Amino acid sequence: MKVSTETVGSPSPDRGSxxxxxxxxxxxxxSIAAGLSALVVSSMNSRGTLIELRxxxxxxDGAIEAAIAEVRTQPGDLSSACGDMAGSRVEVLxxxxxxxxxxxxxxxxxxxxxxxxxxxxxIFAACPDTGATCLEDAIVIRAQVNFEQTTTGAVTxxxxxxxxxxx
Amino acid sequence: xxxxxxxGETLLExxxxxxxxxxxxxxxxxxxxxxxxxxxxxxxxxxxxxxxRSYAEAAKLASRQCAPGAPLAIEFLPLAxxxxxxxxxxxxxxxxxxxxLLQLTVTAPEGLTQRMEIRVRTP
Numbered sequence: 670m671k672v673s674t675e676t677v678g679s680p681s682p683d684r685g686s687x688x689x690x691x692x693x694x695x696x697x698x699x700s701i702a703a704g705l706s707a708l709v710v711s712s713m714n715s716r717g718t719l720i721e722l723r724x725x726x727x728x729x730d731g732a733i734e735a736a737i738a739e740v741r742t743q744p745g746d747l748s749s750a751c752g753d754m755a756g757s758r759v760e761v762l763x764x765x766x767x768x769x770x771x772x773x774x775x776x777x778x779x780x781x782x783x784x785x786x787x788x789x790x791x792i793f794a795a796c797p798d799t800g801a802t803c804l805e806d807a808i809v810i811r812a813q814v815n816f817e818q819t820t821t822g823a824v825t826x827x828x829x830x831x832x833x834x835x836x
Numbered sequence: 837x838x839x840x841x842x843x844g845e846t847l848l849e850x851x852x853x854x855x856x857x858x859x860x861x862x863x864x865x866x867x868x869x870x871x872x873x874x875x876x877x878x879x880x881x882x883x884x885x886x887x888x889r890s891y892a893e894a895a896k897l898a899s900r901q902c903a904p905g906a907p908l909a910i911e912f913l914p915l916a917x918x919x920x921x922x923x924x925x926x927x928x929x930x931x932x933x934x935x936x937l938l939q940l941t942v943t944a945p946e947g948l949t950q951r952m953e954i955r956v957r958t959p
Contacts, residue, residue, distance in 0.1 A: 701864060709870060709874045712877070719885050734957045737957065738932070742933045762955065
């Protein structure tokens with residue numbers, strides 16, 4: 670009579686490996702699926718952020734252009750180009766409400782004849798409108814513009830001296 | 837007493853295994869295709885954004901070089917396949933005391949359309 674050496678009902682040596690392989694397989698597939706999902710979601714978010722940033726930047730740009738045009742209509746006081754001229758306005762562009770604050774930042778140069786000449790420079794700061802003066806952290810664009818004037822105080826041309834965008 | 841064969845190689849088990857692997861591979865390929873499509877859409881979006889920014893800068897440059905009341909001639913050549921449009925269709929350079937509102941539209945070859953408003957002024 671032939672007798673089997675295998676004990677009836679005892680587990681085979683590789684029993685359980687199937688479960689481990691199955692779990693590993695499921696985890697691998699899950700990781701790949703999660704990675705793909707993250708990639709797609711990231712692309713969607715990036716798209717929204719990209720457009721939003723650009724719209725904000727050009728809304729601030731347009732708001733400052735409008736502010737420069739407004740300041741241009743306000744002839745400077747020739748006797749005090751460094752006076753306390755300041756102002757603000759709100760502009761809606763690309764569906765965003767942008768506030769622009771400005772104030773005088775006079776400069777002084779020496780002319781060819783040696784005379785000291787005051788420069789009418791104005792600093793503009795644009796930020797999303799919150800109803801209050803732009804805070805330093807919220808400023809999107811800051812620009813300094815020189816307003817060239819005639820002896821009567823009328824502005825003949827504007828020169829952008831600095832134009833920095835905070836992204 | 838009849839012993840059960842647990843070698844795991846019955847026809848049913850093999851068929852089930854093939855089905856599961858087939859479903860998994862199909863899902864993976866679909867996922868990769870979706871990711872690829874999303875990548876292409878993202879690239880088109882970024883390219884459209886670049887075209888839009890360049891177009892806006894071309895419009896601003898044109899406004900700095902023309903006199904109030906003169907036609908605002910925007911010189912811009914978009915990337916191949918992209919089309920650009922500005923409204924109003926025949927913009928003019930604004931008076932020095934005001935600005936001109938322009939609405940720019942960029943359409944990508946894939947049909948993706950982006951719009952943006954800018955303001956330009958003469959110096």
